[in-house]
């Protein structure tokens with residue numbers, strides 16, 4: 136799965152679940168997990184699905200062959216929302232079935248005890264097709280030929296039980312054969328290629344797919360619709376892109392990249408992709424989780440797969456590559472070798488998020504994705520600094536907690552720790568360790584030490600010790616630098632967004648692989664554990680920026696480093712700005728240090744560094760109250776800080792410039808418009824009205840026009856969004872409207888997001904974006920809807936509502952969000968609420984304590 140977070144100036148495309156604490160009562164031992172009692176161990180599923188798309192219902196027949204380890208009088212399996220119409224074991228009708236909805240289980244009582252050994256369980260059942268994006272769901276969209284409906288499944292982590300009765304736990308792998316009855320004029324897709332198609336009466340056809348290898352249930356896929364497919368052979372595998380009719384031009388880029396990636400991964404992992412085909416399928420909208428790595432049939436939100444050469448931007452090109460590479464990495468990390476339980480989800484997600492960067496650096500070094508990954512590290516650290524954080528390896532007991540494990544700690548901290556470890560052992564040795572792991576555990580399940588002991592064996596370094604320090608304990612290490620006798624002294628502590636929250640927390644230490652670089656000397660590696668003395672004057676600590684830690688310098692040293700900003704590496708420049716702002720927000724150091732570093736960036740610094748600088752200024756700006764004189768002063772200062780780089784980048788593209796320069800130009804333009812540069816706004820309006828310029832120009836112009844819209848402009852854009860039959864274009868316009876500055880229009884956008892006019896699956900992303908643009912107006916508009924049912928999958932709604940509240944600095948919002956949690960979320964799943972409360976408090980402290988220091992810096996520069 137891919138969290139919606141993307142690289143680049145706009146950190147949030149849609150949503151990312153906030154970091155959240157594990158429930159206090161839960162222990163990470165197997166006996167408290169809500170797992171099935173072992174009555175029958177499945178070996179093979181033969182599943183027949185008969186959907187009735189029009190009436191949003193489906194029938195199913197499933198035959199499970201498996202072994203009873205001992206004699207039993209009942210069989211317990213997962214089934215949720217399904218009605219079991221007929222159940223037989225070895226041809227004998229069952230005595231009865233009891234459903235346990237809260238646990239998502241069915242208990243089948245047998246007519247006579249079953250002996251230990253092989254059995255055959257057959258179930259006929261029926262269930263609903265949903266209109267959300269989890270389980271088996273319908274997704275509608277407009278097309279030039281009229282309304283269209285597709286069906287698809289999206290099952291991670293625990294939604295397979297809503298599509299077929301089975302053993303819905305990652306460790307209980309079995310082979311699968313799918314048969315599906317679909318309209319004769321549609322195409323059907325599953326994990327495996329179709330083996331046989333036969334016509335049925337009533338305009339239907341029956342498609343039987345080949346048998347899969349042993350796989351976990353959450354990776355199952357079925358989809359059908361008015362699709363087209365383009366494909367090519369790569370290393371003996373049929374790689375296909377599947378898309379709604381008419382989108383062929385938008386699918387070419389993904390086919391070229393998926394083909395290159397499959398070959399690259401076959402080489403990297405040392406175990407070739409094991410299925411005969413790999414389809415990458417574009418939903419005609421957005422799905423929960425962003426995109427899903429079903430084995431052999433990856434299902435993508437449309438923007439994660441389709442690249443329109445006429446309308447897509449450079450940032451979107453890179454994003455398509457990153458999500459394609461992320462989900463394809465899962466075909467090994469997750470699908471071929473699967474975590475034994477959800478507590479080790481980081482093995483899947485941390486790795487896929489790390490591998491997306493690794494693959495991009497290998498195949499498109501000009502994008503400098505390794506440098507852009509600083510945003511991933513930063514997201515992980517910010518979440519990990521919250522009071523409500525948790526260790527990477529966290530206890531997971533219930534289905535709700537399994538879903539909430541898909542958070543920034545699992546993805547971003549996970550990827551950061553893996554990046555640090557790869558750097559520590561060296562890329563070649565690290566890859567050798569990964570190859571040994573793949574070979575040893577293919578088609579099976581693992582825990583993290585299975586991987587890290589292989590890496591340690593080839594590395595000859597204490598890899599397991601470092602890994603344990605960073606995955607078993609929560610929190611971001613803070614390395615304090617103090618002037619020493621002949622250099623500096625380093626001391627470890629813990630960084631927290633609210634330092635007062637650490638009172639009473641026992642001191643922590645980590646083994647941190649750390650690069651230190653004295654001025655004019657080559658960087659040296661140390662393994663910091665507690666404290667160390669580093670010789671040499673004014674050294675840069677965490678040179679290269681890959682250690683998962685923040686560094687706090689004394690004022691004189693911070694000043695000396697700021698003077699050297701222009702000569703430091705791009706990663707060091709980003710890292711110094713990021714640490715300075717985080718330390719400033721939380722009161723460890725003056726917040727203005729961030730501006731001291733930023734102001735010394737030369738205009739010719741890496742575009743990726745400037746993208747981060749622009750995002751940082753926007754971030755600081757968002758802390759000021761709307762319309763306040765202090766915000767006006769800050770904006771004038773921010774424009775001054777951007778003047779030189781704006782001039783250097785220029786308004787028009789230069790021939791042969793790097794793609795990241797185009798992204799920076801758009802980002803500078805948007806920021807300048809936000810900060811009140813009248814010429815930037817006027818130019819956007821001109822370009823938008825004339826519909827001229829490059830795709831990047833037109834997109835930036837759309838965003839600026841929407842951001843600065845009055846009611847008439849808002850209405851005009853809305854009419855355009857409603858009229859288009861291209862779901863991607865519709866999504867783009869709504870997404871731009873969600874950024875509108877005017878609070879009253881922001882409130883209207885919230886109403887629209889909850890209504891029928893927005894594209895399928897778009898509501899969460901739109902609410903998040905509106906929440907960032909106008910936290911309090913968006914909340915006020917959302918609040919009256921909270922008593923009813925939001926058009927968002929239930930568990931996702933908890934995260935979305937918390938996310939909107941989290942942007943506020945108003946203490947009243949704490950009471951609001953706590954009341955929402957108490958009314959709607961079970962006590963053991965209120966982790967997003969805690970996280971939102973932490974964010975609201977931080978926003979208040981930043982306003983009170985950090986902004987005055989920023990104001991003083993702006994006034995004196």
Ligand SMILES: [Zn+2]
Nearest residue numbers: 136137484487
């Ligand atoms: Zn993923």
